[in-house]
Amino acid sequence: MEAFGLLLHGFAVLLTWKTLVLMMVGLVLGIFVGVLPGLGGPNGVAILLPLTFTMDPTSAIVMLSCIYWGALFGGAITSILFNIPGEAWSVATTFDGYPMAQQGRAAEALTAAFTSSFIGSLVAVLLITFLAPMISSFALKFGPPEFFAVYLLTFCSFVGLGREAKHKTVISMSLGLLLAGVGMDTVSGQLRMTFGSSELLRGINFLVAVIGLFGISEILLTMEERLALRGHAASISLRVVLSVWKDLPKYWVTLLRSSFIGCWLGITPGGAIAASFMGYNLAKRFAKDPESFGKGRIEGVFAPETAAHASGTSALLPMLALGIPGSGTAAILLGGLMVWGLNPGPLLFVEHKDFVWGLIASMYLGNVVGLVLVLTTVPIFASILRVPFAAVAPMIVVSCAIGAYAIQNAMFDIWLMLGFGVVGYVFKKIGIPLAPFTLALVLGNRAEDAFRLSMIGSGGDLKVFWSNGLVGSIATLAIVLLFWPLIDALLGRLALTGRTKAASG
Amino acid sequence: MRISVKAVGAAAALLLSAPAFAGWEPTKPVEIVVAAGAGGASDQMARMMQAAIQKNNLMKQPMVVSLKGGASGAEALMYMKSSEGDPNKVLIAYSLIYMLPLSAKIPFNWRELTPVSVIALDQFVLWDNSAGPKTVKEFVDAAKAASAPFKMGGTGSKREDHVLTVFLEQKTGAKFSYLPYKSGGEAATQLVGNHTESNVNNPSENLEVWRAGQVRPLCVFDKERIAYTSKVTDTQSWADIPTCKEEGVDVQYLMLRAMFLPGKVTPEQQAFYVELFHKVTQTAEYKDYMEKQALKPIFLTGKDMVQFLEEDDATNRSLMTEAGFVAK
Numbered sequence: 149m150e151a152f153g154l155l156l157h158g159f160a161v162l163l164t165w166k167t168l169v170l171m172m173v174g175l176v177l178g179i180f181v182g183v184l185p186g187l188g189g190p191n192g193v194a195i196l197l198p199l200t201f202t203m204d205p206t207s208a209i210v211m212l213s214c215i216y217w218g219a220l221f222g223g224a225i226t227s228i229l230f231n232i233p234g235e236a237w238s239v240a241t242t243f244d245g246y247p248m249a250q251q252g253r254a255a256e257a258l259t260a261a262f263t264s265s266f267i268g269s270l271v272a273v274l275l276i277t278f279l280a281p282m283i284s285s286f287a288l289k290f291g292p293p294e295f296f297a298v299y300l301l302t303f304c305s306f307v308g309l310g311r312e313a314k315h316k317t318v319i320s321m322s323l324g325l326l327l328a329g330v331g332m333d334t335v336s337g338q339l340r341m342t343f344g345s346s347e348l349l350r351g352i353n354f355l356v357a358v359i360g361l362f363g364i365s366e367i368l369l370t371m372e373e374r375l376a377l378r379g380h381a382a383s384i385s386l387r388v389v390l391s392v393w394k395d396l397p398k399y400w401v402t403l404l405r406s407s408f409i410g411c412w413l414g415i416t417p418g419g420a421i422a423a424s425f426m427g428y429n430l431a432k433r434f435a436k437d438p439e440s441f442g443k444g445r446i447e448g449v450f451a452p453e454t455a456a457h458a459s460g461t462s463a464l465l466p467m468l469a470l471g472i473p474g475s476g477t478a479a480i481l482l483g484g485l486m487v488w489g490l491n492p493g494p495l496l497f498v499e500h501k502d503f504v505w506g507l508i509a510s511m512y513l514g515n516v517v518g519l520v521l522v523l524t525t526v527p528i529f530a531s532i533l534r535v536p537f538a539a540v541a542p543m544i545v546v547s548c549a550i551g552a553y554a555i556q557n558a559m560f561d562i563w564l565m566l567g568f569g570v571v572g573y574v575f576k577k578i579g580i581p582l583a584p585f586t587l588a589l590v591l592g593n594r595a596e597d598a599f600r601l602s603m604i605g606s607g608g609d610l611k612v613f614w615s616n617g618l619v620g621s622i623a624t625l626a627i628v629l630l631f632w633p634l635i636d637a638l639l640g641r642l643a644l645t646g647r648t649k650a651a652s653g
Numbered sequence: 654m655r656i657s658v659k660a661v662g663a664a665a666a667l668l669l670s671a672p673a674f675a676g677w678e679p680t681k682p683v684e685i686v687v688a689a690g691a692g693g694a695s696d697q698m699a700r701m702m703q704a705a706i707q708k709n710n711l712m713k714q715p716m717v718v719s720l721k722g723g724a725s726g727a728e729a730l731m732y733m734k735s736s737e738g739d740p741n742k743v744l745i746a747y748s749l750i751y752m753l754p755l756s757a758k759i760p761f762n763w764r765e766l767t768p769v770s771v772i773a774l775d776q777f778v779l780w781d782n783s784a785g786p787k788t789v790k791e792f793v794d795a796a797k798a799a800s801a802p803f804k805m806g807g808t809g810s811k812r813e814d815h816v817l818t819v820f821l822e823q824k825t826g827a828k829f830s831y832l833p834y835k836s837g838g839e840a841a842t843q844l845v846g847n848h849t850e851s852n853v854n855n856p857s858e859n860l861e862v863w864r865a866g867q868v869r870p871l872c873v874f875d876k877e878r879i880a881y882t883s884k885v886t887d888t889q890s891w892a893d894i895p896t897c898k899e900e901g902v903d904v905q906y907l908m909l910r911a912m913f914l915p916g917k918v919t920p921e922q923q924a925f926y927v928e929l930f931h932k933v934t935q936t937a938e939y940k941d942y943m944e945k946q947a948l949k950p951i952f953l954t955g956k957d958m959v960q961f962l963e964e965d966d967a968t969n970r971s972l973m974t975e976a977g978f979v980a981k
Contacts (some may be wrong), residue, residue, distance in 0.1 A: 291848030292832070332724035335833050337756050337810030338980070339724065346731040350723030556723075601832050605804050605848075 155277055158505030162513065167210055170203075171510065174211040175518050178218020179525070182225070205485075206503050210510040212481060213464075217269070217514045220457055221522045224261035228449075229254060238456070240428040244441060244448025251444050255385065259392040259523070260449040264403065266519045268457035271407040272414065273511045276465050280497065280508070292601035293612045297622035299595035304630035306584050314633070316580045324588025327352050328596070335600045347560040354590045356552045356561045357568045361582050363548040364569025367541050369576060389523060392446075399450050402431050406451050410458025414465070427455025461511065468496055468504060677921035679714045679741055686744045688729035690722040693836060694775065694857050698910060698942070699745050702930075705938035711929055725809050727753055730761045736915040740922035743769065744913045748813055751969040755979045756811035763966070767914040768958050769926045772934060774949040775908040777817055777874040778894060780859050781851045782844055782867070789871050789900035792851070796827035805829040806840035806849035811978040813908055814840075817853045817874060819976040820904045844868055855908075856891065856947035872897040874906045879947050891947045906972075907949065909965060911958070927954050 162168075203211070227238040228245035241261060248257035290298075307317050330341045331351025342348040396403075406427035413423040431451035432441045441448050467481065497504050552565035575582055606612035614620040628635065685703065689695040699718045706712050721729035726749045733744045750763040779789070786792040796803040805821075807814025810833040818831045832849055834840045837858030843849050844859075845867040852859070853874070862868045864886055872895050873879055879891040897904050912930055914923060933939055934952050943950050953961050973979050 288842075288846040291843060291846060332727060332757070333810075334725065334835055335810055337725065337812065337815075337833070337978075339727075339757050339759075346735070349731060350728050557719075597835070601834075604830050604832055607801065607830075 152277075154501065154505045155509060157501075158507075158509030159513075161206060161502050161506040162210065162509045167207055167510075170207055170211040171214045171514060171517060172521075174214025175218040175514065175521055178215035178220075179222040179225075179522060180218075181215070182219035182222020205500075206506045209481070209485070209503070209507050210514075213507065213510055214514045214518070216460075216481075217511075217518045218521075220265060220269075220460060221262060221518055224265065224453060225258065225522075228257045228261060238424075240424040240452035240456075241449060243428065243452075244443070244445050247442070247444035248446070248449070253444065255388040256392055256446065257449055259389050260446050261453045262519055262522050263392065263396070264406075264450045264453040265457040266515055267403055268407055268410055268454035268459075269461045269511070269515050272411050272458045272461035273508065273515070275411050275462055276508055276511070280465060280468070280504070289618055292598045292605060293615065294619045294622065296595060296598035296602055297613055297619050297626060299591050299598060301622055301626040301629065302587065302591060303595070304626040306587060308629040308632035313579075317584045320575070320580045320582065321584040321588045324585040325592040325596075327357075328589050328592025334593075334597055335604075347558070350556065350558075351593075352564065352589065353556060353561060354586070356565050357589055358586055359548045359552050360565040360568025361572035361575075361586065363544065364566060365572025365576060367544055368569060368573040370537065371541065395446075399447055401434075402447055402451050403454050405430060405434075406454035407458045410455040410460075411462045413455075414459035414462030423459035424452035424456035428452040464507075464511075468507075677740070677919065677925050679712065679925070681741055682715045682717050683712070684717055684719045684742045686729050686733060686742055687718060687720050688722060688726035688744065688746065688749055690720065690836060693722070693838075694855055694946070695745050695747060695910075696720065697857065697946075698773075701938055701942045702745075702933055705933050705936040706929070708938065709932070709936050711932050711936075725749070725753065725757075725812070727757065727759045727761075730759060733766055733913065733915050734761055738917040739915050740918045740925075742915055743926060746909070746911050746913050747775070748908045748965075748969060750913075751966050752812055752973060752978075755970065755973050758980045763913070763962065765916045767916060767918050767923055768962060769912040769914055769923065769954065770930045771909055771911040771951055771953040771958055771961060772930055773910040773943065774951050775855050775857075775910055776879060776947055776949065777813065777853050777906055777908070778856055778859070779821070779851060779853055779871040779874070779897065780844060780863075780868045781871060782847055783869045784847075785850060785869070786871075787869070789895075789897065789902060792871055793825045793827050793902070796825070796829065796850070802828040802830045803850040804832055804848070806832050806834055806843050806852040808835070808837050808840060808854075809833050811973070811976075813906065814853050816972050816976050816978070817904065817906055820906075820972070821853075821902065824902050824904055841868070857945075860885070860946070870894045872900045872902065874904055875949075876905055880949075881944050881947055883944070909961075910948070911962075 223238040224241055224245070227241040228249050245257045245261060248254065303321060306321065307314060328351075330348055331339070332349065333340050339349065406423075409426050409430065410423045413426070428448065428451050431447055432438050435441065435447065464481070548565065549562050552561045553559065572582060575585070602612050606615075612619075613623040685699045687693075687695045687699050696718065703716045703718055706716050721732050729744060730750065730753065733742065736742050744766065746763070750761075753759045754761050779792075781792055786795045805814075805818045807818065809815070815831055815833065818829050821827070822829060829851075832840075832843075834843065837854045840849070840852045840854055841859050841862050844852050845862050851871075856879070859868055859870075863870065866886070870889075874897050876896065876898070878896055879894060881891040884890050912926065914926060931952065931954070934950070940950075942948070970979075
């Protein structure tokens with residue numbers, strides 16, 4: 149029950165007027181960036197991060213995580229009303245959400261989306277509350293080989309489990325790893341790929357790349373496609389909300405399954421995108437009438453939203469306890485923590501109890517407040533999309549440029565951001581996924597350092613990655629995931645031959 | 654020659670800087686540039702000075718901390734170099750000003766900046782896990798007897814920690830594998846988790862884990878013991894740590910903590926900061942901080958400072974050369 153006491157302490161830290169106001173501001177900003185096409189969670193948090201530099205760490209992270217919850221809620225609005233996924237993981241929500249809106253059941257779909265987001269996050273937060281203290285003592289077991297094994301697992305799971313073509317994932321990841329090498333190499337103390345430029349000494353900032361790759365490139369695409377932003381009128385009345393909630397218990401299996409998938413993928417770095425698709429696909433697979441999916445079925449909204457939010461939330465656990473971000477947004481929050489002098493890792497839970505439990509308490513409060521807020525303000529936010537694109541686009545570009553500049557107060561970074569915008573546009577055009585690129589850019593350096601430190605420690609012996617149960621099982625899992633498509637096919641064939649034998653026998 | 658002219662100017666300015674002296678004063682916020690990441694020793698020191706200046710009203714303009722820790726601190730050096738003539742930026746420097754130009758061929762020379770004052774000297778301590786050997790002798794014997802070399806954690810490559818490791822090897826005959834981590838904090842955590850056998854962190858970097866009873870200080874790399882005698886843990890004070898020389902390992906190293914302005918500022922501007930940081934060293938905040946972090950108090954400016962820097966540079970250069978860390 150120690151966790152419970154600490155959590156109550158967290159609420160005590162949090163329940164000041166200042167924090168509550170920051171929370172509301174964060175949620176409103178978050179819903180705003182979530183509704184704007186091309187922004188969304190990671191970008192919104194990245195752009196608004198410097199705003200929080202002057203605050204104390206607890207207030208800052210509360211505000212940032214509320215921006216995050218807000219963006220998650222906001223992303224569902226555009227997916228359902230306009231068929232524009234505000235977030236990559238909202239894509240699966242459009243499958244049934246948009247048809248529902250077209251049938252005039254927008255309010256029902258939105259309520260379903262918000263409610264399931266709430267449930268998914270809640271399950272994940274409960275998990276964090278009771279597992280976090282255990283994970284932090286476990287985390288001291290992590291030396292260089294263990295860290296490298298985890299990074300390897302992340303990279304391998306992207307290649308093995310990603311939906312995109314494998315070679316494109318590998319290309320994208322390799323480019324990210326290459327750019328991660330720019331700047332000072334900690335292990336040798338030498339400069340790499342700076343070509344004598346003092347601007348490149350710093351290396352390529354991950355946030356600058358993300359703002360360009362996602363924000364700017366989305367604007368370029370939208371310009372090209374002359375996207376008309378026309379929405380369906382949406383208003384939520386209490387009656388609709390209650391009728392959806394009344395039916396909730398019927399879908400408990402779907403909700404539970406999606407929560408489980410989400411938590412699992414959030415903790416083992418797999419990402420929320422995979423979780424939402426997996427949640428949707430499994431719901432479809434286990435349904436009695438799979439063909440009704442995609443035609444406006446409420447379960448098709450419940451399943452992906454619950455999974456996406458469970459994984460988005462539980463991704464914060466490895467970030468806090470181990471310093472390893474489980475999602476893009478978690479990676480940006482990680483950068484934020486370091487700016488405030490909080491080193492995420494084993495000792496964070498010991499040395500900064502107030503901060504950690506304040507954050508966990510803010511997840512509970514942020515979710516409840518967020519749910520109420522979105523249910524009441526949907527019509528207002530939806531009206532943003534009636535503003536002509538020509539007016540919205542320059543605003544987005546300017547906010548991106550400010551965000552990129554503010555990270556290191558460097559003009560060079562704005563050019564870098566624009567460059568990455570073009571790269572992102574080209575990647576989207578030729579179908580190269582951006583997620584592996586950003587993942588490699590943020591983890592590449594640490595993975596390389598961890599690998600080289602392991603090698604120095606072991607005298608160059610690769611067996612160090614199987615030297616104890618912990619590192620061995622992570623490393624083995626990584627290799628299995630890398631070859632998962634092959635293993636899956638093999639298992640499928642074995643099962644098939646088994647069945648034919650049974651049938652003939 | 655430019656240096657000595659400047660130094661004379663600074664010394665003269667210091668003599669003249671009585672309260673009645675209507676000299677130069679900053680007209681916009683002063684940026685204190687930190688050549689390390691958030692939470693590191695330089696950052697903590699910068700924030701202490703920021704607080705000391707603000708609480709004691711030592712300056713009309715506010716002071717802001719600006720972290721330029723990219724490329725192991727090279728970012729801050731290049732930033733200062735390119736800010737020639739700007740009197741609103743002041744660097745809090747340490748031994749990287751000698752070492753980075755040698756090891757990574759960063760085009761930087763501290764003589765291009767304007768020296769203000771040396772404000773402290775930082776110690777280095779040999780630490781091991783509290784479950785490990787209890788004395789330097791036992792530690793060295795265990796390191797020699799071990800089948801694989803002992804792992805020594807440190808911050809960065811070809812820098813203070815790495816140099817100390819090389820000299821420890823030379824003096825004791827034991828072999829170490831040096832693991833360069835990104836920060837002293839990380840080196841501390843890794844020692845607690847038993848992933849390394851030892852580190853040579855500054856007192857401030859290991860303070861918390863020492864108080865938690867997770868690591869043990871074996872010896873301090875200085876001629877004399879640390880002067881602070883108040884208890885830090887339940888049983889020990891900083892003064893209870895023997896010097897390495899006492900323990901039979903004659904290795905000494907102290908690291909400067911000094912303030913610099915960019916090049917080409919006026920003598921009046923330089924004088925203002927000399928006076929400002931002199932006042933800082935008189936504050937209670939500074940004194941508390943020195944004791945808490947076990948730093949050695951010192952205040953050098955003008956000609957004394959330049960002489961100190963030249964000698965320190967020569968020492969560091971010869972250590973780096975001897976360790977084989979100078980890039981060709």
